[in-house]
Amino acid sequence: MLLTNINDPQDLKKLTIPQLYTLAEEIRQFLVENLSKTGGHLAPNLGVVELTLTLHYAFNSPKDKLIWDVGHQAYVHKMLTGRRDMFPTLRQYKGLCGFPKMNESPHDVWETGHSSTSLSAAMGMATARDLKKEKNYVVAVIGDGALTGGMALEALNHIGHEQKNVIVVLNDNEMSIAPNVGALHNYLGKLRSAENYQWAKDGLEHWLKAVPAVGGKLANLAERFKDSMKYLLVSGVLFEEFGFTYIGPIDGHNMELLLETMKIAKQTKGPVLIHAITKKGKGYAPAEADSVKWHGIGTYKIESGDTPKSAPTYTSVFSETMIQLADEDSRLVAVTPAMPAGSGLIPFGEKFPDRLFDVGIAEQHACTFAAALATQGLKPVFAIYSTFLQRAYDQLIHDVARQKLNVVFAVDRAGLVGADGETHQGMYDTAFMRTVPNMVIMAPKDENELRHMMKTAAVYDGGPISYRYPRLPVRGVKMDADMDVLPIGKAEIVQEGNHVAIVSFGHIFEIAEKAVNQLQEEGLQPMLINARFCKPLDEELLIRLAKQGYKIITVEEGAAMGGFGSAVLEFYANTGYHDVPVEIVAVADYFVEHGSVKEQREEVGLTAQNLVDRVRAWMPVTKGVVEA
């Protein structure tokens, strides 16, 4: 077993090429076996085994900087850099992170999780290297999906202009999570299909170089001839025009070719783009056959590829309801930035193919595109994960809210998301949307109320409106036959009570309800309120609570700073109710790392017990007995 002897990339360099192929197979077997128990991003990692081996063979990490875009495909890199034995803890609480993590290894020189940042990072590191007159290579591995992200094109532009020595490896497997989309994808397809052009280019270069030096004119003519021929023969012209030397497309599983190409890249002045064609899921039949499903997978049976049946989720309720709403209203359309499957929009797209727009990994464009759809009378539902909405914040403000356009923000993966950890937690959406004028912000207490909020948003025509929901199974509550249109800004008093009011915003209601039930058993009866809206607040109810002397405990699954609890505090401060005790139960000011949602909630204090303890502390006590 070669793999057990690889504890550092230097160990790799002692191997022969045939041994690298043996090692590649061992790595694939390791990935399939380990991830069958832990889950993870199997297909992306199976696709980059040879690429990763040759990068660590050809370069000297960490002196040479290897940067992994998105970083979901860095498991092989982690295996080769001393973390093989940590894989049983992959994406688990206090275990191995599923993305590059600087505190895990010096070989993780840049942390990723959100796509399309690698080229900017590479440019920064190359620029610093040159300023410090250091000598090392900077290599960014970016997928064809991540390349559709605007940041990547901004960085290509900058790198090409400055002619920095940066090596970009484009890992082209024709897939984002879903099949990749866009003109760039089509262009790459043309490059992929021109597989014989490489020899033509080499032949041309070789021939021109053989022309004996015949004075400036002819050599210059030969150079211009070479350049014009390049346009005909070398279809990497897009990258060449960005100032890159384009090499490819080459087989991203052929390690001899990869090593030869990396050698050329190292010797080439200025930025180089190596276009490597790979197969997502390579080496494991179920993942090769369906790399969408196997992009990010839970546990599975290796032999059959069978995966446990998943319980219905908030996303599946969103998925079904979108179809119902679209049946009722032909104006309704859906926009997704490369996440049709994750956002539950595949069935919608199958039924309404002309009304689903997958714009690629392009959240900024998606948001402004949705805004423009709204100007023309359509009802766009912008379906996006909370964490990825962060990419479209200026567009939300400048293009949607300022123009008061009827865009619906369906904010999925809101709250703690579990295994993806800190780069993917849906922590900030409430806070960053709340400060924007004209925004209406909702959050349902359960899957039944999600449907009511979806209906409310679908018919609302007062400007932008949002609802947030978690990456969680549904609670299994009774579903109403019809969808109600909720009164904007009105909360729901779930249960009257005394002394203390627990005011819950969103799906975290489940722990508030659990706490109230536990307190009732002790004879305590706090009021239980389902806020429903963070903006506008139910001011009438808040004033009632103030006037009747309630202590208030707010609870939400999001950042405490700027969230729902902050809104309540601000309201009281701004309306002169200065003596209302308010406690905010939410996520403190730090990044919550990977683990299960349960473990993360316990870590941050989003537990029923925490609420029980806080209510007890506020209840009046006579002779040692907490009064009801």
Ligand SMILES: Cc1ncc(C[n+]2csc(CCOP(=O)(O)OP(=O)(O)O)c2C)c(N)n1
């Ligand atoms: C800003 C951002 N948007 C969306 C995602 C979700 N996402 C993770 S991987 C991925 C597809 C990446 O495709 P590609 O770069 O081609 O990598 P591959 O999985 O094909 O290796 C997407 C859309 C993300 N991580 N970051």
Ligand SMILES: CC(=O)[C@@H](O)[C@H](O)COP(=O)(O)O
């Ligand atoms: C790497 C990445 O950003 C996506 O693959 C993400 O992990 C998907 O998250 P869900 O599993 O919640 O759809």
Ligand SMILES: [Mg+2]
């Ligand atoms: Mg891809």
